[in-house]
Amino acid sequence: MQQSLEAGEDLVTWCYGHLLKSVEPEAYNPDYKKWVAADLPLQLYPLRYEPISSNAAHTQIVLALIKKADVIVHAGDPDDEGQLLVEELLEYAGNSKPVKRLLINDNTDTAVKKSLAQLKDNRDFQGIYRKALARAAGDMIYGLSMTRAYTIAGRAQGYDGTLSVGRVQTPILGLIVRRYLANQSHTSSFYYILTGDFSVNGQRFAANWKVNEDSPQDDKKRLTSKGYADTLAQHLKGKTASIEAAGVQEKETAPPLPFNLVKLQQYMNRQHKMTAAKTLEITQQLREKYKAITYNRSDCSYLSDEQFSEAPQVLAALKGMVKFADLQIDPSRKSKAFDSSKVTAHTAIIPTASVPDLTALSEPERQVYEAIAQHYLVQFMANKRYQEASVVVSVDGETFSSRARQTTDAGFTAFLRGEDAEEPSDDAPESSFDALRALRTGTAGSCDTVTVNEKKTTPPPLFTEATLLAALVRVADFVEDPRIKALLKAKDKDKKDEHGGIGTPATRSDMLEKLKTRQYITLDKGRLVPTETAVAFFKALPESATLPDMTALWSEQQTEIEEGNKSVDAFVEDLLGQLRQQVQNVTVGEIKGETKSPAGQSERLEAPCPHCGKSIVVRPKLFACTGCDFKIWKEFIGKTLTINQAETLLKKGITGVIKGFTSKAGKKFDTALVLENKKTGKLGFPPRK
Known part of the structure; x- marks a missing residue:
């Protein structure tokens, strides 16, 4: 593979992300090879680097070119991480030659030529380098020290796994566990919606009552008293109804912006149950192997003005595909997505003019590519237009309201269905648009009846990957401390698609996969469920x-570092001081070692996994495969399965009759259990004869 390009007197080479990594802890201090509490926190600063083995040959070429050059042009991504990954190479090479900085966030020819004509002095960017260096050093020292502290404590209680802790990873786990605990501890209650049926000037329509300040209500302003609801409904029946406000508005909805990585991952998880890691992997293929899309790890949903000027070529290439051949698109239509002032380190993910042969793509690759292409194509389609009729009704001092819509031009939604976020909520009463449109302010009629609808509160839903990714972009919304909330939002003040988030678009999917690999979370019908160990660890x-x-x-301190008001050394020393306190007060709570067989191994079933053939380990709440996602939960409809029953399920696919199940109606019954799915471990009942 070519490792560099030659253009006149210039030589150009590249990085595959970070080419260097920190050396192992024992290289800083040989004593660190053993995990001993007395060595904590680990002294791992100043950072010492070594080449990442998978790219070691290329790294040597880059280092040789640095030594050969007279002047170096640093073209890393125009953000602090892009600054760091090149600076660490220059430092590792011992470079003392002049360095210029090339800032590119748009790979169109015009934009690149403009940037090349405006090279900066790299010394002007040392602030963001120090900022990123502090974060990298802090993450390593904190993560490795805390992981060792808790793992050592866990081993003292017989737990032989690694209890991993990280600045980003552990709060993500905390978010998942808190939601799970809230879901499990939820106590259902009831609330009440009052819907009035009205007759005004020959028009019949329905409208919902607006909860007043004096009524009993919960924190979401929902009426909680059935007695109050019934009394009010009876009182208002037959009373005069006055139209306080009525009208029709012309409205429109613009197409959704093109994807950034997180939005794409959410979309693919919702539409195709694809994991965030799989989506990222596929975009890497589409970009590197097929050259079919732009930079894929972007956190930005906007495009540059230069990309708009190049749109006709891209659109022509996409229109060459059978699926898109008949679309009505207007290359001169400039959507709100094209705005250079809102572009950050990268632009949104869009197709290039190199359209791949769809028959050469795998099904998941095709799904991801078509999603990216569709969200680009709609930028050149008409807005959805509709009329909204609304009415506000007064009945004896109580207020009711209703609205209805009528589409006048489906616009982009005729092509990209399910992307209209402007639809009325599910609680809106069904009313005819024509009836509401005919109403006039100041007219009066009758409140014929008022119906009381009882609703049951539902527990907060468990996270899916899509909803968790959405939460991580705006994790500040889940924070109660006003200072922390403000700091998180301030951190992202210059970003259009991050609103007080944690992690980065490129790392969030990695964190999720780590939580799965470390057996902190499992997937149950697409929902993220923490394991027993994860809940105990969280507590x-x-x-x-x-x-x-x-x-x-850290963000607050890193801003001080960037501005030159604090050194990286001082930041690290502060962190080590905090960690000295934390590692002395470590407890692992209820985490215990797994049940052991006489040989000292975790107890295993005799029967192998029916899906992959690996062994099945006995855990406190389930029988889990050591090689795949197959698992059988010990508790099934109130009954706890024995080891013998689990063995029988694995060997025969069906148990003998088990007594004492309880139906939803409260009746007792006896039945056998069958293994319905050999891939997942789903259980069921045998078919009735």
């Missing part, structure tokens, strides 16, 4: 470790 950790507070506080 044992200090609250500060499970909240995004550290990211917020």
Whole structure:
């Protein structure tokens, strides 16, 4: 593979992300090879680097070119991480030659030529380098020290796994566990919606009552008293109804912006149950192997003005595909997505003019590519236009309201269905648009009846990957401390698609996969469920470790570092001081070792996994495969399966009759259990004869 390009007197080479990594802890201090509590926190600063083995040959070429050059042009991504990954190479090479900085966030020819004509002095960017260096050093020292502290404590209680802690990873786990605990502890209650049926000037329509300040209500302003609801409904029946406001508005909805990485991952998880990691992997293929899309790890949903000027070529290439051949698109239409002032380190993810042969793509690759292409194409389609009729009704001092819509031009939604976020909520009463449109302010009629609808509160839903990714972009919304909330939002003040988030678009999917690999979370019908170990670990950790507070506080200090008001050395020394306190007060709570067989191994079933053939380990709440996602939960409809029953399921696919199940109606019954799915471990009942 070509490792560099030659253009006149210039030589050009590149990085595959970070080419260097920190050396192992024992290279800093040989004593660190053993995990001993007395060595904590680990002294791992100043950072010492070594080449990442997978790219070691290329790294040597880059280092040789640095030594050969007279002047170096640093073209890393125009953000602090892009600054760091090149600076660490220059430092590792011992470079003392002049360095210029090339800032590119748009790869169109015009934009690149403009940037090349405006090279900066790299010394002007040392602030963001120090900022990124502090974060990298802090993450390593904190993560490795805390992981060792808790793992050592866990081993003392017989737990032989690794209890991993990280600045971003652990608050993500905290978010998942808190939601799970809230879901499990939810106590259902009821609330009441009053819907009035009205007759005004020959028009019949329905409208919902607006909860007043004096009524009994919950924190979401929902009426909680059935007695109050019934009394009010009876009182208002037959009363005069006056139209306080009525009218029709012309409205429109613009197409959704093109994808950034997080929005694409959410979309693919919702539409195709694709994991965030899989989506990222596929975009890497589409970009590197097929050259079919622009930079894929972007956190930005906007495009540059230069990209608009190049749109006709891209659109012509896409229109060459059978699927898009008949679309009505207007290359001269400039959507709100094209705005250079809102572009950050990269632009949104869009197709290039190199359209791949769809028959050469795998099904998941095709799904991801078509999603990216569709969200680009709609930028050149008409807005959805509709009329909205609304009415406000007064009945004896109580207020009711209703609205209805009528589409006048489907616009982009005729092509990209399900992307209209402007639809009325599910609680809006069904009313005819024509009836509401005919109403006039100041007219009066009758409140014929008022119906009381009882609704049951539902527990907060468990996170899916899509909803978790959405939460991580705006994790500040889940924070109660006003100072931490403000710091998180301030951190992202210059970003259009991040609103007080934690992690980065490129790392969030990695964190999720790590949580799965470390057996902290499992997937149950697409929902993220923490394991028993994860819940116990969460409860044992200090609250500060499970909240995004550290990211917020570090961000404040990193701003000081960037501005030259604090050194990286001082930041690290402060962190080590905090860690000295934390590692002395470590407890792992209820985490225990797994049940052991006489040989000292975790107890295993005799029967192998029916899906992959690996062994099945006995855990406190389930029988889990050691090689795939197959698992059988020990508790099934109130009954706890024995080891013998699990063995029988694995060997025969069906148990003998088990007594004492309880139906939803409360009736007792006896039945066998069958293994319905050999891939997942789903159980069921045998078919009735």
